[in-house]
Every structure is written in C-alpha cells, then in structure tokens.
Amino acid sequence: MAQDNGERHWARTSGLMWTMFVLWLIFSFGVHFFVDSLNTIKLLGFPLGFYMAAQGSLIAFVVMLFIFAHRQDVIDREEGQAED
Amino acid sequence: MATTKDTSVGGKGFLDNLGKIYTYYTGGFFGFVLFLALLEQMGVPNRIIGYGFVFLTIAVYAAIGILSRTQEVGEYYVAGRSVPAFYNGMATGADWMSGASFVGMAGTLFLLGYDGLAFVLGWTGGYVLVAILIAPFLRKFGAYTVPDFFSERYGGNFARFLAVIVLLACSFTYVTAQIFATGIIASRFLDMDFTVAVYVGLIGILLCSMLGGMKAVTWTQVAQYIVLIVAYLIPVVILSAKKYGLPLPQLTYGQAIQDITNLENQMAAKGLIASAKDAAGNAVAAKPHIKPFTTYDPLNYFALILCLMVGTASLPHILMRYFTTPSVREARSSVAWSLFFIFLLYFTAPAYAAFAKLEVYSLIAKGTQLADMPAWMYTYGKLGLVKVCGVDVMTAQEVMAACGKIANHPGVLRMQDLNINPDVIVLSTPEIAGMPYVIAGLVAAGGLAAALSTADGLLLAIANALSHDIYYKMVNPNASTSTRLVIARILLVIVAVLAAYTASTKPADILSMVAWAFSLAAAGIFPALVMGVWWKRANTAGAIAGMILGFGVCVYYLVGTRYFAVSFHELWGWLGTASKAQLDQFATLKQAWIAAPEAGKAAAWAALDKHAQTIASWWGVRNISAALFGLPIGFLAIWIVSLLTPAPSQAVMDMVDATRRPRGETIIKDKGAVAH
Numbered sequence: 001m002a003q004d005n006g007e008r009h010w011a012r013t014s015g016l017m018w019t020m021f022v023l024w025l026i027f028s029f030g031v032h033f034f035v036d037s038l039n040t041i042k043l044l045g046f047p048l049g050f051y052m053a054a055q056g057s058l059i060a061f062v063v064m065l066f067i068f069a070h071r072q073d074v075i076d077r078e079e080g081q082a083e084d
Numbered sequence: 085m086a087t088t089k090d091t092s093v094g095g096k097g098f099l100d101n102l103g104k105i106y107t108y109y110t111g112g113f114f115g116f117v118l119f120l121a122l123l124e125q126m127g128v129p130n131r132i133i134g135y136g137f138v139f140l141t142i143a144v145y146a147a148i149g150i151l152s153r154t155q156e157v158g159e160y161y162v163a164g165r166s167v168p169a170f171y172n173g174m175a176t177g178a179d180w181m182s183g184a185s186f187v188g189m190a191g192t193l194f195l196l197g198y199d200g201l202a203f204v205l206g207w208t209g210g211y212v213l214v215a216i217l218i219a220p221f222l223r224k225f226g227a228y229t230v231p232d233f234f235s236e237r238y239g240g241n242f243a244r245f246l247a248v249i250v251l252l253a254c255s256f257t258y259v260t261a262q263i264f265a266t267g268i269i270a271s272r273f274l275d276m277d278f279t280v281a282v283y284v285g286l287i288g289i290l291l292c293s294m295l296g297g298m299k300a301v302t303w304t305q306v307a308q309y310i311v312l313i314v315a316y317l318i319p320v321v322i323l324s325a326k327k328y329g330l331p332l333p334q335l336t337y338g339q340a341i342q343d344i345t346n347l348e349n350q351m352a353a354k355g356l357i358a359s360a361k362d363a364a365g366n367a368v369a370a371k372p373h374i375k376p377f378t379t380y381d382p383l384n385y386f387a388l389i390l391c392l393m394v395g396t397a398s399l400p401h402i403l404m405r406y407f408t409t410p411s412v413r414e415a416r417s418s419v420a421w422s423l424f425f426i427f428l429l430y431f432t433a434p435a436y437a438a439f440a441k442l443e444v445y446s447l448i449a450k451g452t453q454l455a456d457m458p459a460w461m462y463t464y465g466k467l468g469l470v471k472v473c474g475v476d477v478m479t480a481q482e483v484m485a486a487c488g489k490i491a492n493h494p495g496v497l498r499m500q501d502l503n504i505n506p507d508v509i510v511l512s513t514p515e516i517a518g519m520p521y522v523i524a525g526l527v528a529a530g531g532l533a534a535a536l537s538t539a540d541g542l543l544l545a546i547a548n549a550l551s552h553d554i555y556y557k558m559v560n561p562n563a564s565t566s567t568r569l570v571i572a573r574i575l576l577v578i579v580a581v582l583a584a585y586t587a588s589t590k591p592a593d594i595l596s597m598v599a600w601a602f603s604l605a606a607a608g609i610f611p612a613l614v615m616g617v618w619w620k621r622a623n624t625a626g627a628i629a630g631m632i633l634g635f636g637v638c639v640y641y642l643v644g645t646r647y648f649a650v651s652f653h654e655l656w657g658w659l660g661t662a663s664k665a666q667l668d669q670f671a672t673l674k675q676a677w678i679a680a681p682e683a684g685k686a687a688a689w690a691a692l693d694k695h696a697q698t699i700a701s702w703w704g705v706r707n708i709s710a711a712l713f714g715l716p717i718g719f720l721a722i723w724i725v726s727l728l729t730p731a732p733s734q735a736v737m738d739m740v741d742a743t744r745r746p747r748g749e750t751i752i753k754d755k756g757a758v759a760h
Binding site: 006009010013016017020021024027028029032035036039043044045046047049050051053054055057058059061062064065066068069072073076080081082083084 | 198201204205208209211212213215216217220334335338339341342374376385386389390393411412413416417419420423424427430431434741744745746747
C-alpha cells in the first residue's frame with residue numbers, strides 16, 4: 001500500500017487528463033483537418049477520411065475512456081487515494 | 085427497513101440480480117416481438133399490432149416506475165447512489181439519445197453526407213470531456229443536482245441561482261421537443277390524434293418518474309435502452325444480411341458508399357442530380373455523399389463539433405446520471421460504458437443513411453418514370469414527408485402536373501426535385517427492405533422509448549432544480565423530508581403538464597430552439613464547472629462573471645441573429661462575411677421596406693428579415709455554434725475577474741483538494757439518505 005500522497009496523486013491525475021485531452025483534440029479535430037488527403041486511401045471500401053468521422057474517431061473515444069478509467073484507478077491505488 | 089424493500093425494484097435483492105432480471109426482460113421482449121409477428125401472420129390487422137407495441141412497452145415502463153416508488157430523499161434524487169457502472173451506462177444512453185436522434189439522425193446523414201458526421205462526432209466525443217474533467221469529481225462532491233456544486237464551490241445561492249437559470253434555459257425547450265416527438269411517433273404509427281398522443285406520452289412519462297424520482301427513471305431507462313437499441317439495429321442488420329450476406333451493416337456499408345459515388349457520377353452525367361463542373365469540364369454531383377464541407381464550411385463544421393461536445397459535457401440531465409453510481413471509480417467506468425452504449429447507435433446511423441441513399445439513387449439512376457414511383461414514396465407522401473417537384477406524393481398525376489411546370493423537365497424522377505423529410509429514412513427502412521409490419525411497429529416502439537427516456541431525464545433535472553435548489557435550498561431550508569418529496573412531485577407534474585401543453589401547440593420556434601441547448605449549456609455551465617475543479621484560485625466573483633458573460637454573449641448571439649437579424653447585421657455587419665451581392669440585396673430590400681406602403685410593410689419586412697438571417701453573423705459562424713464565442717469569454721472572465729479579486733478561503737481550497745481525491749467521504753453529506 002503506497003502512502004497518502006495528495007500532491008503527487010494530483011500531478012499524475014493531471015498528467016493523465018492532459019494526455020487524454022490531447023488525444024481528444026486529435027480525434028475530434030486533428031485527423032479531420034486532413035479529410036481530403038485521407039479520402040484518397042480506401043479501407044473496406046470506405047474512403048479513410050470519411051471512415052474516421054463515421055467510425056474511427058468514435059472507436060478511439062470508447063477505447064480511450066476504458067483505458068482512462070483503468071489508468072486513473074491504478075493511479076488512485078498507487079498513491080493511496082483509492083476508495084475502500 | 086432494508087429487509088422490507090429487499091425484493092422491490094432498486095432494493096438489495098434487485099441489485100444483486102440485475103443481470104438475470106434484465107436478461108429475462110430482453111428475452112421477454114424478443115418473445116413479445118415474435119408473438120406479434122405470429123399474430124401478423126395469422127392476419128391480425130397492423131393497427132392492433134402497432135397498439136400492442138406501444139401500450140405494452142409503456143405499461144412495462146410504468147410498472148417499473150411504480151415498483152420503484154420511494155419515500156427517501158437520497159433515492160428520489162440520486163437513486164440511493166447504488167446504480168452499477170454498466171447499468172448507469174445503459175440508462176445514460178437512453179437518457180442521451182432522444183427521439184430526434186433515433187428517428188432523425190440517419191436522415192440528417194442522408195441529406196448532409198460527410199458534413200452530417202459533425203453530429204455523430206459531436207454527440208459522442210463530449211463524453212471524453214465528461215470523464216476526464218467533470219463526472220468523477222462531481223460524484224466525489226456528493227451533490228444532488230448540478231447547481232448544488234456551484235453553490236458549495238462558489239459559496240452562496242447566487243451562483244446556484246445562475247446555474248438553475250442556465251439549466252432551465254437549456255432543458256425546457258428540450259423536454260418540450262421530446263414530448264412533441266412522442267406525439268409525432270404515436271400519431272404517425274397509430275393514427276392517433278396528435279394532441280391525444282401528446283397526453284398519452286405525458287402519462288407515460290409521469291408514471292415512470294413521479295413516484296420514484298431518479299431511482300424509477302434509472303431502471304426504466306435501462307429497460308428503454310434495451311428496446312431502443314434492439315429496434316434500431318434489427319432492421320438495418322436484416323437489410324445488410326439480405327443485400328451483402330453479412331449481418332454487420334457497419335462494415336458492409338463501405339461497399340454501399342462506393343456504389344453511391346458511382347451512381348452520383350452517372351446521375352450527374354444524365355442531369356438527374358444537382359451538379360457542378362469538375363476541372364475537366366465533366367458534370368459531377370454538386371454535393372457528393374463523401375465530399376467534406378459541401379454544406380458547412382470548415383469553420384462551421386469544427387465549431388459545431390466543439391459546441392456539441394462541450395454542450396454534452398454540460399447538460400445537467402446527463403451529468404446528474406453520474407451522481408447515482410456507488411463510487412467515484414464506478415462513475416468513471418460508467419462514462420466509458422455510457423459512450424459504448426451510445427456508440428452502438430451512432431456508428432450504425434451512417435449505415436442506415438448509406439443504404440437508404442443507395443436505394444434512392446438506384447431508383448433515380450435507372451431513369452424511373454414519374455408514373456412508376458415505388459409504394460413507399462406514396463406511403464410517406466401522404467404523411468407530407470416525401471415531396472416531388474414541390475408537392476406531396478399523393479398521386480402520380482399531381483406529381484406529373486407539378487413537374488410539367490418545370491422547364492425542360494424530362495418526366496423522370498430527379499434527385500433535385502425530390503424532397504425527403506429526414507425522419508423517413510429510419511421509419512421507411514423496414515418497408516423498403518420488404519420486412520413485415522411487425523418490424524415497423526418495433527421501430528415505433530424504439531422511437532418512443534428514446535423520446536420517453538430522454539423526457540424523463542430532462543423533466544427530473546428541471547423539477548429537481550426547482551424543488552431542491554430553489555425550494556429547499558433557497559426558500560425553505562427547514563422543510564422536512566416528506567414535505568420536500570411532496571413539493572418535488574408537485575413541481576414535476578407542473579413542469580410536465582406545462583411542457584406537454586407547449587408541445588401540443590406545435591410551437592415551431594421552440595422546436596427549432598432545441599439545437600440551442602448545447603451552446604447554452606456549454607457557455608453557461610462548462611467554464612465555471614471545469615475551473616471549479618481544475619483551478620483552485622477560481623473564486624465566486626470570477627465564476628459569477630464567467631457565467632453571466634459567457635451565457636449572456638451566447639444568448640445575445642442566438643437571439644440577435646435569429647430574431648433581430650436586421651439590427652444585428654446593421655450593428656455588426658463589419659464583422660460578418662456577407663458577399664457584395666448579399667450586401668447589395670440587403671440594401672435593396674431595406675429600401676423596399678422603407679418605400680413600401682402601409683399595407684405592404686409587413687411583407688417587405690419579412691423579406692428583409694429573412695435575408696438578414698442568412699447574413700447576420702460574426703465571422704460567418706452559424707448560430708447553432710454560438711458557444712464558440714460564449715465559451716472563451718466565459719473562461720476569460722473567470723480567469724481575469726478571479727485574479728483581480730481575493731483568492732477563495734483556505735476552507736474552499738481544502739474542499740477542492742478533497743474533491744480531487746476519490747478517497748474519503750463526499751463533500752456534501754447526504755442528509756437522511758440510506759446507508760450503503
């Protein structure tokens with residue numbers, strides 16, 4: 001059991017938040033800036049730029065959230081801030 | 085006490101057996117669908133099958149609602165904080181996906197192609213913000229309502245009051261639209277009178293929510309999610325299996341997309357679709373399905389995504405769902421489950437759109453004569469949902485007469501003459517694919533489940549803000565538990581009746597304002613909420629300034645560009661993006677209005693106002709994305725005003741610290757709540 005360490009807990013929590021936030025920016029906006037170039041690539045018949053907006057980013061959001069929930073839980077435990 | 089309610093809905097025996105109960109429920113629902121299918125084969129009329137679907141599903145929701153009745157404040161407001169992550173995810177899915185999402189989303193994608201995906205992205209990605217910035221901290225806070233957080237963090241009832249104002253502004257039009265949607269669905273499928281259907285919907289909503297509050301709404305929403313997702317997936321899965329031999333529409337529609345592009349080129353060459361010239365001088369479709377930025381320019385496309393996402397993360401009826409989980413940890417995984425369940429619908433919607441588009445394009449590309457229009461066009465034409473050459477498709481003669489008036493009309497069906505209401509796409513898929521009526525009834529039940537569940541959540545958010553925040557916290561802090569629950573229920577009924585009455589008048593203005601809810605919530609709530617957790621230095625003055633300015637700018641932009649477009653344009657024209665031609669037309673129309681005789685004033689003004697609405701803007705941003713201005717102003721105001729005024733007290737700083745750590749008790753103690 002790690003000891004109670006509020007400041008380091010918050011630093012790591014913030015770090016995880018910013019990581020997720022940047023990924024959110026990329027999948028919400030970043031990839032879609034390049035939709036025209038991506039559309040020249042085909043995936044299962046889908047132009048990739050279209051695919052990313054219709055499915056790719058959505059899948060990324062779902063996966064990100066499960067990873068986030070797991071990672072934050074690990075941080076809480078390691079820093080002694082988890083609920084009993 | 086615990087033993088007496090052990091087996092009731094929401095009791096311990098119920099919570100321990102959730103998996104079993106909802107598996108039986110889902111099985112029972114499938115059995116019911118098969119039973120109705122059997123009745124249909126035996127010749128029972130469609131109307132009876134339709135009524136069977138609607139009344140039986142509503143009866144089941146009502147039964148869950150009544151069995152979940154409660155006399156405890158903690159159960160009424162936050163379901164006793166006992167809803168596991170997985171089930172809260174389903175309930176949030178139903179809470180989130182409205183009647184319009186269910187019925188209209190695919191149609192929007194049909195009409196807008198790539199640009200419509202802004203809605204798909206915007207209504208899913210916001211959950212990332214909910215999870216990483218807001219939900220776990222609100223859960224740790226232990227609030228009953230979103231305004232609770234504002235009051236505790238920003239010390240006092242003024243911040244609470246502002247939050248209630250924003251909440252009412254974004255939720256009331258929204259709940260009205262949901263009740264309107266129940267009326268539309270019931271009247272379309274059951275030929276019920278619209279007004280009667282609205283009040284039937286009202287009763288359904290009240291039975292689900294009144295006796296058990298959040299607890300009842302939670303367990304009915306889980307049941308409603310199951311119905312709505314089954315109803316959404318089944319028709320398109322069958323369609324995919326029939327056409328492509330694989331029951332995974334989300335994969336097979338890639339093929340459909342390719343076919344659509346090919347057909348678009350054929351149609352453009354034959355002049356059967358609105359077209360443009362490409363670089364080589366060949367005719368190509370003006371708005372190909374996969375081509376980005378044909379309806380929205382990139383600024384508006386990305387602004388819309390941002391506003392919808394941040395709006396999602398600020399809507400009180402969504403945030404309050406995360407108050408119901410047993411722990412902070414479960415609140416986080418619950419957001420992940422929510423998005424998963426929402427994703428199932430939203431990543432299917434583009435497949436619906438593609439299949440429908442392929443169907444319509446194939447019809448047009450082969451040069452269908454106006455006399456040979458398929459049956460489904462007449463079915464929905466009679467309801468006023470399909471128009472050709474500007475007239476409802478009632479008879480071939482009428483359509484041919486209307487098209488005959490268009491110069492050089494070739495007498496065949498053309499895309500540019502066809503006007504399909506977005507709702508038709510989901511409603512007509514079973515019929516287009518030649519499925520039995522029972523599937524159409526299933527879709528109606530799904531649409532109702534989507535509308536009712538969202539209405540329940542919104543209604544509770546509004547009524548709880550009035551009963552908890554206004555009555556208990558501001559008017560009568562000494563009210564006893566039983567008084568609070570009586571007041572909560574009375575307010576719930578009043579708000580519901582008011583919303584149903586408003587919906588029954590078919591208010592076009594209110595319904596078009598629903599899209600505003602996201603920007604209003606985003607600008608009014610998001611900055612103060614996020615800064616409250618993530619920036620200790622944010623203080624009362626800053627938060628109040630941020631909420632008033634952010635929300636104020638947003639309302640100003642929305643109302644100004646919509647209702648006062650002429651003066652908005654005259655004041656802000658220098659910030660707009662109107663072309664020379666548009667400005668000239670504005671000047672001409674303005675002169676015409678000034679010169680018009682008394683009798684013609686109103687008509688001249690209407691023409692001027694209509695034109696002004698198309699050009700009144702700041703930098704060309706459409707008013708649905710008003711939060712693009714409200715958000716940064718809200719954040720800036722909180723930051724600047726907080727730094728100019730004294731820091732919050734040590735007690736508040738400590739409270740923020742405690743909010744950030746999952747360990748330990750909630751900040752606000754649940755008075756009179758059950759131990760768990």
